[in-house]
Amino acid sequence: MSEQMLIIDNLKVSAGETTILNGLNLSIGMGEVHVIMGPNGAGKSTLANVLMGHPKYNILDGDIKFQGVSINDLKANERAKLGMFLSFQYPEEIPGITVENFLRSSKAAITDKPLKFMEFRKALKEKMNLLEMKDEYATRFLNEGFSGGEKKKSEILQLLMLEPKLAILDETDSGLDVDAVKIVASGVKQYMNSEHSVIIITHHNNILEYLKPDYVHILMDGQICHSGDINLIKKIEKDGYDSFRA
C-alpha cells in the first residue's frame, strides 16, 4: 500500500441539528485518484466542505488525518497551507480583486515566501493557455460575471497555480459542455502525478473517461457504502444507487 495522503476515520458531521455524515471512512493514498458518487443529498458536498474546514459544519466524532496530522481543528487557510485544495461547486464572486492579484496573494500566503514576479507571470500565462482562457481573464475580478464554465476553469487555474498535494473537485464538471469538460479534464490531468492525490465528486461518467480513477466509492446516507474500481460506475449506470442500499 502506498503512503497515505488522507485518512478519514469514522467521521460524524452535523450542520445545525441535522446529522449529515454518519461514520464515514475513507483512505486516499499518495498519487491516487478517487471518485465519489452518490444520490443527491447523500452528503458529497458536505464531505468536500468539511475536509476543507467550512465553519458551518460541526465534527461530532471521528478524525481527519492529512499526511498523518489530525486537521479537525485547523482553519481553512491552515489546511490550504498543508497542501489541501477544494475546487468549489459554486465558486464565490469577489468583486474588486483581479484573478492575477488574488492568485499572487494566495500563492504567497501558501508558500510563505515572496513571489518571483516574472516567473509567476509566465506560469500564469502558460496555465491560462492550457485552459484556453483569454489573457484578459487575469485582469478581471475574481469570478465576477464569469459564466458557469469560466468559473470552473478559474478553479482549475487556481489548482494548477497553487500546486496542492490533495485536490478535491466538487462537481467541477457539472454544467459544462463537452468541450469544456475536455479542457477542464486536461487541466486536472496536468496536475496529476505520483505525489498528487485527487478526489473527484461527480454525477457524470464523462470526465472519468479522461481521468481514469483508481477507486470509485458510493456515498449514501452519510457513509461510504460501497467501493470498487472503474467497473463500479457501469453497475451504477445500469442499476441505479438503490441496488447498493444496505
Next chain:
Amino acid sequence: MNSTNNITKAKNIESSLSKTVNRKMNNEKQKTIIDDLDRGIYDIKDEFDYGFKTESGLTPEIVREISSKKNEPTWMTKFRLKSLQIYNNLEVPPWGPDISELDIDNIITYVKPKTDMKTSWDDVPSEIKNTFTRLGIPQAEHASLAGVGAQYDSEVVYHKLKENLLKQGVIYTDMESALRDYEEVVKKYFMTCVPPSDHKFAALHGAVWSGGSFVHIPEGVHVDIPLQSYFRSNAPGAGQFEHTLIIVEKNASLHFIEGCSAPKYSVNNLHAGCVELFVKENARLRYSTIENWSKNMFNLNTKRCIVEKDGLIEWVSGSFGSKVSMLYPMSVLKGEGARSEFTGVTFAGHGQHLDTGTKVIHAAPYTTSVVNTKSISKDGGSAVYRGSLKVLKSAHHSKATISCESLMMDNISTSDTIPAIALLNDEVDIGHEAKIGRISDDAIFYLMSRGVSEEEARAMIVRGFVEPIAKELPLEYAIEMNNLIKLELEGTIG
C-alpha cells in the same frame, strides 16, 4: 409629479454563521473593540501654543475682534455680524445625527498660530513645519502637486504656487490675502452659493470664518497637476471654519485636493468649513477630499457648486474620521448640458455616526448627474447615505443615476439609505439602486481555502468593495485609504 421618498433600512441582519464561529467572533470582538485606533502620525499633538485666541462662546464682540485682527473691510465685518444674527435665530436641524453633545459655547472660534503666512517652508516655525512634514505635505508638493496651501488651526501658514501657473494668471492664495488683494472678486462671490441663511452652521461659518483657499483659473487655462490644501486642526476645543472659494472660468480646468486631519483630544472640536465652487461654461473641476478627522470632531461642513452650460463638476469624497459628520456636497446644474459626478466612500467605526451623501438640482435642460457611493460600518458604527435629487420643471431631457452600496461588518453596526427624489418634469431618465449587505461567510471561506487568513480575507473583500472608489482618489490617498482599511480591520479579528 410629486416627490417620492424611498427609505431602505437594514439593521441587525441575522448572521448565518455557525454557533462555533459566532462564539469565537464575539469573544474576539469583546477583546478587540478599540475606541482609539493607533492613528499614527495623525495623532501626534503639537504643544498648544498660539499667537492669539478668542474666548470660548460667541458674541458680537468676539466677531468684531476676529474681523479687526484681520484688518477686514467694513462690508465683511457687517457680513459677519449679520451672519451671527442669523445664527442666533436659527435652530439646529431637526433631522440627522444627534449633535446635542456639541456645546458651541465651549468651542473656541478663532486660534491664530504663532506665525504669519509664508511662501517657503523654511520660514514656517519648525514645530508647525514638522507636523506638515509628518503628513507628507512638502514631499507631495515637490513630487506631484502644482501648488500647496497649508492651514494650521484658524490661519493659513503656507501657500505656494508653481511659477508657470502664476505666469498664466492662475491665482491660488489664502482667503485673507484674497480679501485684501482681490476684494471685488471675493465680494461678488463670497457666500452667494452658500448663503448664511442656508442653515445654522452656514450662519456660524459666515460669522467666524477664517483661513481657507481662494483659487481663480482664468479662461482657457488647464491646470494639469492638482492643487492641494491641507487643513490641520491642532488646538483642543477649537473650531475650524475655513472658507474655500474656487472659480474656474470658461473652458478652463482644475483638480483641487483637500485633506483634513486633527489629533484626538478629550473635548469636542467642531469643523464647519464652507466650500463654494463656480464652474463656468465648458469648464471642468474635480474636487477631491479625504477627511480623516479625529473621533472627537463634529464635522458639519457645507460644500456647493454651481455649474454653468456644458460645465462638469466631479466630487470625490472620502469620509473616515470624525465623531459625527453631516456632509452633503451639492451640485446646482444651472446651465444647459451641465454635468455632475459624485463618487463617495464612508467608513464608520466604533462610536462614529457618519451621515453623508449628496444633493443635486437639475435646473436646466439636458443636464446629467451620476452618484456612486459606498459605505462600510463596523463595531457599532453608523453609516447613512442621505441624498436629495431634484429635477426642476425647466430641466427636460435630464438624466440622473444614483447607486448606493453599504457593507456592514457585523450585526451591531448600522447602515441606512435615505434618498429623496423630487421630479417636476416628466421627460427625465432616472435610475436608482441601493444595496445593503454584509460579508458572506461563504466568501470568507472561499478565500481562506486558498490560504489567506480570515483577517486578510475580510480586508480583501472590503478593499474589493471600495475598489471602484479607490481608483478615483489621488494615488497617495488611495494608498492611505487601503492602509486605513487595514488599520480599522486589524481590531476586528484576533
